[in-house]
Amino acid sequence: MGNSKKVTVLGGGSFGTAVANFTASNGHDVYQWMRNEQQAQDTQKYRENSRYLPGYPLNDALQITSDLNLALEGAELVFVSIPSKSFRSVIKLIKPKLSPTAMVVSTAKGIEPGSFTLMSQILEQELPGQPIGVLSGPNFAKEIVQSQQTGTVIASEDDQLIETVQDALSAPTFRVYANHDRYGVELGGALKNIYAIITGMAAALGCGHNTQAMLLTRSLAEMGRFAQELGANPMTFLGLAGVGDLILTCTSDLSRNYRVGFAIGEGKSLDQAIEEIGQVAEGVNTLKIIKQKADELEVYMPLVSALHGVLFEQKPLAEVAAGLMQGEQNYDVEFTVKNHD
Numbered sequence: 001m002g003n004s005k006k007v008t009v010l011g012g013g014s015f016g017t018a019v020a021n022f023t024a025s026n027g028h029d030v031y032q033w034m035r036n037e038q039q040a041q042d043t044q045k046y047r048e049n050s051r052y053l054p055g056y057p058l059n060d061a062l063q064i065t066s067d068l069n070l071a072l073e074g075a076e077l078v079f080v081s082i083p084s085k086s087f088r089s090v091i092k093l094i095k096p097k098l099s100p101t102a103m104v105v106s107t108a109k110g111i112e113p114g115s116f117t118l119m120s121q122i123l124e125q126e127l128p129g130q131p132i133g134v135l136s137g138p139n140f141a142k143e144i145v146q147s148q149q150t151g152t153v154i155a156s157e158d159d160q161l162i163e164t165v166q167d168a169l170s171a172p173t174f175r176v177y178a179n180h181d182r183y184g185v186e187l188g189g190a191l192k193n194i195y196a197i198i199t200g201m202a203a204a205l206g207c208g209h210n211t212q213a214m215l216l217t218r219s220l221a222e223m224g225r226f227a228q229e230l231g232a233n234p235m236t237f238l239g240l241a242g243v244g245d246l247i248l249t250c251t252s253d254l255s256r257n258y259r260v261g262f263a264i265g266e267g268k269s270l271d272q273a274i275e276e277i278g279q280v281a282e283g284v285n286t287l288k289i290i291k292q293k294a295d296e297l298e299v300y301m302p303l304v305s306a307l308h309g310v311l312f313e314q315k316p317l318a319e320v321a322a323g324l325m326q327g328e329q330n331y332d333v334e335f336t337v338k339n340h341d
């Protein structure tokens with residue numbers, strides 16, 4: 001590691017805790033901010049985030065606080081690990097307290113409800129001129145704190161920010177790859193949550209490996225089609241923050257989105273499934289936003305439509321699943337075909 005920096009992580013959930021703990025283990029001066037004073041005091045005292053990441057002792061050097069001024073004063077690098085629903089309100093809160101040169105990096109994988117705004121676009125709007133980036137990849141918080149070998153992506157137009165984040169996070173168990181396509185990296189991280197709900201549901205219904213492989217691959221095709229329609233580069237989805245995170249989240253019950261799908265596949269209601277998990281599952285809101293956008297742009301997204309039918313239009317799951325098998329049998333790798341015909 002290079003020189004030690006003051007790093008601030010906003011958010012007291014599982015991912016904020018994992019990033020804060022990891023960065024502190026790398027020798028940086030790290031403050032994790034959580035809004036709940038009692039939770040901050042307990043986490044600081046007992047060196048464990050018992051609500052969101054129980055059973056993992058935190059690095060002695062990590063400072064946990066509910067004092068935003070203390071957390072942000074002199075911070076050179078700020079990670080924002082706040083769910084998309086509250087992201088903008090937290091950015092508005094930090095704006096007057098932030099040094100103009102502080103680098104601000106979103107780790108949230110969602111889209112703002114009521115608009116089609118990705119988290120780093122909120123950073124652009126609320127913090128004009130501030131160096132910004134997105135951290136995304138196949139990264140379960142729980143496996144980061146277990147020091148499992150992990151790869152992630154830092155996406156930004158700003159090479160100095162990329163270098164700073166690589167320096168802050170790189171470790172023998174953690175590789176940080178660079179990407180200049182911030183929009184594509186961020187879109188991949190948000191979209192894959194929808195497909196994790198679908199594969200979780202399929203697993204609960206007893207689907208086999210053939211089905212899982214088909215779902216994963218057709219999900220990637222659908223994501224690519226949508227990205228292309230938005231003018232984004234679907235090739236970015238071939239990286240860790242696209243296909244990497246799609247594979248991870250769609251094949252593991254460590255994923256909250258997958259678990260929401262699994263619970264629904266077992267016959268539970270959406271509300272029951274969300275309540276049982278007790279943590280954010282971004283895919284549920286992302287689904288509504290993507291369905292609306294796909295309809296508006298007339299993009300063919302049969303998996304999104306099917307899941308929307310089950311979750312929000314009271315369509316029977318078995319009927320929707322059977323309907324999917326009767327859909328259009330089009331090109332295998334259509335955006336490539338389109339580009340090269």
Ligand SMILES: NC(=O)C1=CN([C@@H]2O[C@H](COP(=O)(O)OP(=O)(O)OC[C@H]3O[C@@H](n4cnc5c(N)ncnc54)[C@H](O)[C@@H]3O)[C@@H](O)[C@H]2O)C=CC1
Pocket residue numbers: 011012013014015016017034035052081082083084086089090107108109110139140141142278279280282
């Ligand atoms: N947990 C994981 O493995 C990963 C999560 N992410 C993403 O990171 C983001 C955060 O997720 P998690 O930490 O997992 O969520 P979580 O559900 O574990 O925790 C969310 C945290 O945000 C806090 N929060 C919510 N609204 C707030 C507000 N208005 N002000 C202050 N704090 C607020 C909550 O109190 C809680 O501490 C999500 O977008 C998620 O998709 C990304 C990579 C991996």
Ligand SMILES: O=C(CO)COP(=O)(O)O
Pocket residue numbers: 109137138139140141193196245248249254255256257258280281282
């Ligand atoms: O994004 C994640 C891993 O990369 C976490 O996925 P979930 O939000 O579904 O738990």
